[in-house]
Amino acid sequence: MNTREAKEILQLYRRPVDDANPQFREALTHAQRDPELAEWLQEQTRCYDAIRAKLRGVEPPIDLPQKIIRTRPIPFARRWNEILKLAAAIFLSASITAIGFKLSEHKRRSIPQGQEITVKGEVLDMTCYIAYNLSGPEHASCARDCIRSGLPVGIKTENGKVYLLTGNAGKPVNTELADYAAKVVIIKGKKSIRDGFAQLQVEEIRKF
Amino acid sequence: MSVDLEFEKLVKLYYRDLYRFGFSLTGSEADAADLTQETFYIWANKGDQLNNPRSVKGWLFTTLHREFLKICRRRKRFADEPIEENTYDLADVPVDCVNRIDSRTLVRMLTEIDEDFRAPLVLYYMEDFSYKQIADVLAVPLGTVQSRIARAKIQLLRRLSETNPPRPK
Numbered sequence: 001m002n003t004r005e006a007k008e009i010l011q012l013y014r015r016p017v018d019d020a021n022p023q024f025r026e027a028l029t030h031a032q033r034d035p036e037l038a039e040w041l042q043e044q045t046r047c048y049d050a051i052r053a054k055l056r057g058v059e060p061p062i063d064l065p066q067k068i069i070r071t072r073p074i075p076f077a078r079r080w081n082e083i084l085k086l087a088a089a090i091f092l093s094a095s096i097t098a099i100g101f102k103l104s105e106h107k108r109r110s111i112p113q114g115q116e117i118t119v120k121g122e123v124l125d126m127t128c129y130i131a132y133n134l135s136g137p138e139h140a141s142c143a144r145d146c147i148r149s150g151l152p153v154g155i156k157t158e159n160g161k162v163y164l165l166t167g168n169a170g171k172p173v174n175t176e177l178a179d180y181a182a183k184v185v186i187i188k189g190k191k192s193i194r195d196g197f198a199q200l201q202v203e204e205i206r207k208f
Numbered sequence: 209m210s211v212d213l214e215f216e217k218l219v220k221l222y223y224r225d226l227y228r229f230g231f232s233l234t235g236s237e238a239d240a241a242d243l244t245q246e247t248f249y250i251w252a253n254k255g256d257q258l259n260n261p262r263s264v265k266g267w268l269f270t271t272l273h274r275e276f277l278k279i280c281r282r283r284k285r286f287a288d289e290p291i292e293e294n295t296y297d298l299a300d301v302p303v304d305c306v307n308r309i310d311s312r313t314l315v316r317m318l319t320e321i322d323e324d325f326r327a328p329l330v331l332y333y334m335e336d337f338s339y340k341q342i343a344d345v346l347a348v349p350l351g352t353v354q355s356r357i358a359r360a361k362i363q364l365l366r367r368l369s370e371t372n373p374p375r376p377k
Contacts, residue, residue: 012358017336043302047365048333050306054314055334060227064241065219068248072215 003037006030010041014048118188119200120208121157123147123180126164129154140182147178155187155200163191163200173202184208219248222265225335226272232330233276235319243279247272269335269345273327280323301365309368317367325360332357 009027018024031037125143128134134142135156147153153174156162165187167173177185185208189200223244230240250271258267306314318326331342343353 011361012332012339012354014332017338021338040300043300046303047301047306050303051314051364052333054306054309054311055228055232055330057311058228058231058315060224060231060244061237061241064227064244065216065223067241068219068223068245069216071245071249072252 001026001030003030003034006034006037007040010037011044013041013044015045114190114192116188116203117191117200118186119155119157119161119163120184120186121155122182122184123165123177124154124156124162125181126152126154129156129162135182137182143181144178147174147181150174153177155185161198163198165189165200165202167202173205176202176205180205180207215248215252218251218264222268223248225265226268228334229269229330230272230276232315232318232334233273233323233327234279235315239279243272243275246275250275266337266341266345269331269337270347273346276327277323301369305368317364317371320367321360321363325356325363328353328356329360329364332361 006027009024010031012018013024013028031041122135123143124135125139125146127146128139128142150172151174152164153172154162154164165173165177167176186206187200187202188204188206189202192199192201226244226247227240230243231237234240234243247268251268255264255267258264318330321329327346328342328348331337331345337345339350339353339357342357343350346353348356
């Protein structure tokens with residue numbers, strides 16, 4: 001290393017901040033052997049200290065800290081665990097409230113609606129009709145078997161409305177209707193509708 | 209310790225250093241005070257995200273520098289001309305030259321240096337940051353920081369010797 005190279009390195013040297021920095025070690029050793037370089041380094045260091053002292057001599061306005069403290073925003077610590085817990089609690093509470101509403105609504109509406117109507121239509125095996133859209137004379141045999149075996153029975157009226165058919169007090173009417181599977185009949189009964197599903201509690205069956 | 213007391217303690221510990229940094233970057237007392245205030249304001253909102261409490265000082269300096277860069281971008285008043293490449297032409301400035309000027313003149317000279325070079329130079333002189341810490345604060349590579357400091361220092365020393373020539377011995 002020559003003097004020029006050492007100077008290049010030492011122009012960034014600050015005592016004592018950079019004393020532990022290995023990049024300056026060799027150049028410092030060189031300066032110890034070269035009196036001219038050592039003198040230059042000493043002047044550099046004095047100059048550095050003088051500039052540092054000037055810059056650090058700048059004093060802020062006296063009222064600045066109070067101004068900062070006064071205008072500090074209201075702290076809002078973002079503790080994500082607590083925020084998540086709060087969100088879960090709100091969600092749970094909202095769900096319970098919704099279920100409560102649903103239950104009370106269910107109770108309100110479970111009062112028998114009981115409007116007596118008479119409808120004319122085809123007797124359906126509800127399972128095949130809903131799942132596979134099967135009805136009509138081609139499906140009569142299957143429908144009869146399904147109704148006999150106890151699967152739900154229904155009626156599709158001329159205007160396309162479908163009712164689930166039940167007997168009095170929840171008793172089935174499968175036996176009575178099995179022989180009319182896929183045939184048109186006239187049924188008189190009490191209508192109930194809930195959540196879009198219509199049911200007819202059969203009181204009278206007439207052949208068409 | 210309450211959050212308020214912690215905040216006050218932090219302000220009293222660092223507001224001077226931050227103000228000086230801001231003043232050396234902007235050359236304006238009002239801008240320096242605004243930058244310092246803004247830095248603590250951001251700390252109050254986001255400081256809890258800092259994982260390592262020992263890096264608070266670096267975080268505050270980084271934040272102030274970022275805010276300063278935002279101001280620069282808004283004002284667009286800084287030239288993009290880089291400092292001359294000749295890093296070997298070391299200006300030998302006797303300490304006498306520095307002693308004869310006041311702090312404000314020195315800060316004015318600093319503000320004439322391109323911003324990219326000014327911030328590392330100010331940290332080099334004012335704070336006891338290692339080069340690695342300066343690089344972290346300014347989010348630039350270590351080699352870039354050293355090169356910028358070297359070039360900016362030459363610029364400053366030249367200005368010092370030009371505007372305030374050494375007295376004949």
